[in-house]
Amino acid sequence: MPINISIFETGSTRVRPSLMTQPPGNVLLRRIRFLADRGFTDPIPIFAFLIEHPEGNFMFDLGETPRCNQPGYYNWWQIGQYCVSVDIKPDQGLGDQLRARGIDPQNDIKAVILSHLHSDHAGGLPDVYGKPEIYTSQAHWNAFKSPFHATIEGANPKAWPKGFQPSILKPDGPAIGPWTTSYPITTDGKIVAVDTPGHVPGHVSIIIFDEDITYLLVGDAAYSLDLLDKELVDGINTEPLVALDSQRKIKEFCRGRDVVVLPSHEYDSVRRLKTKEVYRPT
Ligand SMILES: [Zn+2]
Structure with missing residues (x-):
C-alpha cells in the first residue's frame, strides 16, 4: 500500500536576507549582522506535511498559526519577531486545513514529529494537542526546554499548550546511508527520522521509503535545494559547521538512491512532490 504525502501551506513569511544564509564564522557576528540587516526576501512558504501510512496519519511539523496575528502572541522581548514578516490568513491554520480534508486534528493523527520547535514549525501545537504523540529528539528538547532560552532562540513557549512536554524519539533504528542510527516512526521501517542538527541542536529530518521512490x-x-546544493547553511544558527555536516550527509544519502527532497520553506517542494522530481547533488 503506497504512502501518501500532502503539503499544507500555513501562510508565508518574508525574512531578512541574512537569515537565509551567511558564511560559517563567529556566531555572535552573524547574529549582529542579522539584527542590523534591512529589507526582506520575497515570501517563502511555511509548510507542514501530512503522511498517510497504513499504521496511521503522521504529521511532520505543524506550521504557523493565524493566532500569531493576535496582539501579545509573542513576548515583546522576542526580537526575532521583528525580523520576519508572516502573512497567514484566518483559515490557513493547520487545524482548519486538516478538518477541511476530513481529518480530525486531535483524534485522527497518530503522531507528530517536530523537526524542531521554532514558532513557524510548532505554531499548530494547540490544534493537535491531546491524543497524538508529539515527538522531538532528546538533544532538541534539552536545548529548548528552558522557556527563556527557547524564546531567545526563536520558539514561542508562551503559545504551547499548558504543561506541554514532547515524547522523545528513540534512536534505536538501523544505520541508514551516512547516519549511524535512526529513529523508527512506523514499525515497518518505512518512515524514520534521522539527525540533521545545526539549524538548531537536535533538529531531525524524516525519510519515507515509498514503494518506488524515497522522500x-x-x-x-x-x-x-539550491542552498543545499551549494552547501550554504542558514544565517543565524549557533553551529554553522554542524549544519554544514548535516547538509553533506543529506547530499551523500541522495547520491546513493533516487530521493525527492522537500524543504519546508520552498514553493518548489509542491511541484517536486507532485512530479517526484529526484534531487541529484552536484
Ligand atoms: Zn527553524
Whole structure:
C-alpha cells in the first residue's frame, strides 16, 4: 500500500536576507549582522506535511498559526519577531486545513514529529494537542526546554499548550546511508527520522521509503535545494559547521538512491512532490 504525502501551506513569511544564509564564522557576528540587516526576501512558504501510512496519519511539523496575528502572541522581548514578516490568513491554520480534508486534528493523527520547535514549525501545537504523540529528539528538547532560552532562540513557549512536554524519539533504528542510527516512526521501517542538527541542536529530518521512490523531508536543514546544493547553511544558527555536516550527509544519502527532497520553506517542494522530481547533488 503506497504512502501518501500532502503539503499544507500555513501562510508565508518574508525574512531578512541574512537569515537565509551567511558564511560559517563567529556566531555572535552573524547574529549582529542579522539584527542590523534591512529589507526582506520575497515570501517563502511555511509548510507542514501530512503522511498517510497504513499504521496511521503522521504529521511532520505543524506550521504557523493565524493566532500569531493576535496582539501579545509573542513576548515583546522576542526580537526575532521583528525580523520576519508572516502573512497567514484566518483559515490557513493547520487545524482548519486538516478538518477541511476530513481529518480530525486531535483524534485522527497518530503522531507528530517536530523537526524542531521554532514558532513557524510548532505554531499548530494547540490544534493537535491531546491524543497524538508529539515527538522531538532528546538533544532538541534539552536545548529548548528552558522557556527563556527557547524564546531567545526563536520558539514561542508562551503559545504551547499548558504543561506541554514532547515524547522523545528513540534512536534505536538501523544505520541508514551516512547516519549511524535512526529513529523508527512506523514499525515497518518505512518512515524514520534521522539527525540533521545545526539549524538548531537536535533538529531531525524524516525519510519515507515509498514503494518506488524515497522522500526526504529536511525541515530547516536546507531552506532550498539550491542552498543545499551549494552547501550554504542558514544565517543565524549557533553551529554553522554542524549544519554544514548535516547538509553533506543529506547530499551523500541522495547520491546513493533516487530521493525527492522537500524543504519546508520552498514553493518548489509542491511541484517536486507532485512530479517526484529526484534531487541529484552536484
Ligand atoms: Zn527553524
